Amino acid sequence: MTLEEARAALHTARRVAVLTGAGVSAESGIPTFRDAQTGHWARFRPEDLASPGAYRRDPNMVWEWYAGRYRDVTRAQPNKAHHLLALLEREKGDGFFLATQNVDGLHARAGSERLVELHGNLSTARCEACGTVAPLPAPDTFTPPPTCPLCGSRMRPNIVWFGEFLPELALEAATRAFQEAEVALIVGTSGQVYPAAGLALETRRAGGVVIEVNPDETELTSSLTHSVRDVASKGLAALMGEA
Ligand SMILES: [Zn+2]
The missing domain is CATH 3.40.50.1220 (TPP-binding domain)
Known part of the structure; x- marks a missing residue:
């Protein structure tokens, strides 16, 4: 054709x-996932930042990574x-x-x-307890981890991670x-x-x-x-x- x-x-x-x-x-x-892995993040394998196991081990670190990606996309057009x-x-x-x-x-x-x-989507989070999806606060006021507007539980990045199903x-x-x-x-x-x-x-x-x-x-x-x-x-x- x-x-x-x-x-x-x-x-x-x-x-x-x-x-x-x-x-x-x-x-x-x-940037792609790998291209965004600069400085402090360069030493990690992607699955050490984007998997259920990584999140269980260190949710604050994983959230710090995603908060950075969220700031990147908010600045982009x-x-x-x-x-x-x-x-x-x-x-x-x-x-x-x-x-x-x-x-x-x-x-x-x-x-x-x-x-x-x-x-998934970098600008939203999903409640670990009740599954509610909600937008993140503006990047300059956002301190992870976010809490669920319905039940107050911790929310996780609303992203499909390595080892998860679509x-x-x-x-x-x-x-x-x-x-x-x-x-x-x-x-x-x-x-x-x-x-x-x-x-x-x-x-x-x-x-x-x-x-x-x-x-x-x-x-x-x-x-x-x-x-x-x-x-x-x-x-x-x-x-x-x-x-
Ligand atoms: Zn909830």
């Missing part, structure tokens, strides 16, 4: 499902890729679905609403959307992180078109319909005729 054909397929599709990953956040200057996906949602209406692996909340800040955050309802909704999609976009994710490959293949198996936007070839490339070799903002602009 050529770029023109991919653009036409996206334009005429009534049902569009999108999966985004770290490449979309990168253009907003959001949505970029053109986020805005183009919000625009695509306005064009497609009910037929649009966006799943993201990113935890920075920038899609919501750009106006995306038909959105599931598969790996939220079931979010994953079910994403799977259904990718099965039903006429066109699926896989943007800024390598396909190595579960569930990217699975979602793309759901669409392919059901006979839909899957278009990848990624500056590099990925493990998924060979099984997809078309690949746009560019960063998320430029690749989406090319596909949407907004360049």
